[in-house]
Amino acid sequence: MLKHLLWTECASSTNDLIKKYPANSVLIAGIQTKGRGRQGRDWLSVKGGLYFTYKKPLNCFLENLQGGFCAITIGAACHKALTMPNKPVQKLYLKWPNDLLNDKLEKIAGILIEVSQQNYLIGIGLNCGSNPEFANYQSLYSNLYLAKLIINQIDLFAQKPKADIIEYWEKHTHHKKNTQIKAHLPNGSLIEGKFKFLGQNGELWLQATADNKLISLESGILQD
Numbered sequence: 001m002l003k004h005l006l007w008t009e010c011a012s013s014t015n016d017l018i019k020k021y022p023a024n025s026v027l028i029a030g031i032q033t034k035g036r037g038r039q040g041r042d043w044l045s046v047k048g049g050l051y052f053t054y055k056k057p058l059n060c061f062l063e064n065l066q067g068g069f070c071a072i073t074i075g076a077a078c079h080k081a082l083t084m085p086n087k088p089v090q091k092l093y094l095k096w097p098n099d100l101l102n103d104k105l106e107k108i109a110g111i112l113i114e115v116s117q118q119n120y121l122i123g124i125g126l127n128c129g130s131n132p133e134f135a136n137y138q139s140l141y142s143n144l145y146l147a148k149l150i151i152n153q154i155d156l157f158a159q160k161p162k163a164d165i166i167e168y169w170e171k172h173t174h175h176k177k178n179t180q181i182k183a184h185l186p187n188g189s190l191i192e193g194k195f196k197f198l199g200q201n202g203e204l205w206l207q208a209t210a211d212n213k214l215i216s217l218e219s220g221i222l223q224d
Helices: 014-020 069-083 140-157 162-172
Strands: 004-011 025-032 050-057 093-095 099-101 107-116 119-126 180-184 190-198 204-208 214-217
Touching: 004 014, 004 140, 014 025, 014 050, 014 107, 014 119, 025 140, 050 140, 069 093, 069 099, 069 107, 069 119, 069 140, 069 162, 093 162, 119 140, 162 190, 180 204, 190 214
Parallel strands: 004 025
Antiparallel strands: 025 050, 050 119, 093 099, 099 107, 107 119, 180 190, 190 204, 204 214
16 A cells, blocks of 8 residues: 655655655656666666656565566556546557567667565666657646556556466567567577567466477567
């Protein structure tokens, strides 16, 4: 249950600043000076976007928010919040493991999940300026409104059967089944294959081009 909703005009990183606040808090920033994404990459956080972190205790999370499946659940919840009737974006796609793309397949949102002192820090960055459909969602009021929408969907998706989340994610991902994709692995190698399905732990299953074998990806970056 959400206990504190906090706003700051500027933060180095909401994932860093929220550490001093109690669990079940949300911190929203107007801009971030040191926003970051997966694998330590910089995340451009300019004025007009929505940048916030939701701090949740590890012990209150259900199976849907454990391990690699956490990013899948959070991504699906964000997608749902932003594509409901009369919400900002009607054409939005999920990209494994934790990005959201607009109809031009440009990244407009990313998710960074970290663990600190027995809490999950769920950081969400939404670059509203990169999509004209966000033109009416630039004020502080609407940022609070959007954050509440997303938080509400995160809590709802945490209660859903895992099979339902997988079905939702596969329906709304931009890499449909049997499409050819390439992935850069943490060891620097590149693998290519057909996307087959999303696994129970959030892993991506491919049929490798080289030998037709099924392989699972637990981490990596898909090539655009």
